[in-house]
Amino acid sequence: MDVNIQFRKEGNLLIGFIEGEIDTFTAPTLREELEKIHLSTEISVELDLSKVSYIDSTGLGVFVAFYKRATKENANLKLVNLSSRLTRLFEITGLSELMDIEEGGISHASI
Amino acid sequence: MRAFDYIEIRVPAKPQYVGVIRLTVSGLASRVGFSYDQIEDLKIAVSEAVTNVVQHAYDSYDDGEIVIGNALYDHKIEVMVSDYGNSFNFEEIKSQIGPYQEDENVELLREGGLGLYLMETLMDEVRVNNNEGGVTVFMTKYVTREQVKDDDETITTLSNIQR
Numbered sequence: 506m507d508v509n510i511q512f513r514k515e516g517n518l519l520i521g522f523i524e525g526e527i528d529t530f531t532a533p534t535l536r537e538e539l540e541k542i543h544l545s546t547e548i549s550v551e552l553d554l555s556k557v558s559y560i561d562s563t564g565l566g567v568f569v570a571f572y573k574r575a576t577k578e579n580a581n582l583k584l585v586n587l588s589s590r591l592t593r594l595f596e597i598t599g600l601s602e603l604m605d606i607e608e609g610g611i612s613h614a615s616i
Numbered sequence: 617m618r619a620f621d622y623i624e625i626r627v628p629a630k631p632q633y634v635g636v637i638r639l640t641v642s643g644l645a646s647r648v649g650f651s652y653d654q655i656e657d658l659k660i661a662v663s664e665a666v667t668n669v670v671q672h673a674y675d676s677y678d679d680g681e682i683v684i685g686n687a688l689y690d691h692k693i694e695v696m697v698s699d700y701g702n703s704f705n706f707e708e709i710k711s712q713i714g715p716y717q718e719d720e721n722v723e724l725l726r727e728g729g730l731g732l733y734l735m736e737t738l739m740d741e742v743r744v745n746n747n748e749g750g751v752t753v754f755m756t757k758y759v760t761r762e763q764v765k766d767d768d769e770t771i772t773t774l775s776n777i778q779r
Contacts, residue, residue, distance in 0.1 A: 526635060528663055529663075529671065530632050559660075561667065562731045566730075590653075594660070598733070
């Protein structure tokens with residue numbers, strides 16, 4: 506039960522691959538890692554959630570906080586490769602209306 | 617003979633045990649016969665309740681414990697999450713819990729985030745009881761024999777039950 510994030514930079518696009526379970530135990534680690542990201546108008550961030558096996562409201566809160574910071578810094582943020590479970594959770598909480606999310610199936614590894 | 621098997625889990629109110637509870641309840645739910653999606657819903661709801669206790673416990677006292685009572689029936693599971701330091705009489709506490717009402721304590725939970733909202737959405741019944749400084753969340757989920765294909769339909773059904 507842990508969470509990991511690996512980054513890859515491609516020009517102005519920063520892709521973060523998140524893996525593991527995001528709950529009240531692991532959320533602080535993820536929050537710290539996301540806080541380290543330097544955001545600006547020129548930066549686009551994509552967080553790949555294909556390997557997130559579990560998330561609850563604490564985890565959603567981490568993404569909400571990061572989304573708020575991205576909006577403040579005028580950076581572009583997108584959550585990609587969500588499983589149908591994750592997509593459903595974003596939908597029932599209303600977050601899918603707020604944030605830019607994309608359900609899985611599309612491989613971003615080849616971009 | 618009781619109509620259900622009762623399994624009680626007791627852990628320190630610390631974040632590192634929330635995942636352990638989640639996995640344990642998941643295992644119990646698979647014995648009842650829930651589908652994958654239903655078990656995933658249950659895992660989130662139970663984690664939300666346990667997380668509430670952990671966060672509350674961290675504010676007030678360090679050596680608190682969480683008690684999770686699970687009643688396994690033929691076609692449903694009842695999960696009770698309590699921050700009482702002692703084991704509780706499941707049926708006694710269950711009988712004390714009335715219909716869910718929008719009282720102050722629930723408002724406090726709601727302000728804490730999406731936790732209670734998710735519990736209510738993902739479970740068939742949720743009751744919150746607050747007495748003697750302790751909070752007990754009581755949740756029920758039924759096995760749906762027919763698989764509902766559309767997720768939106770599932771949510772509509774659940775909210776209908778709540779009304």
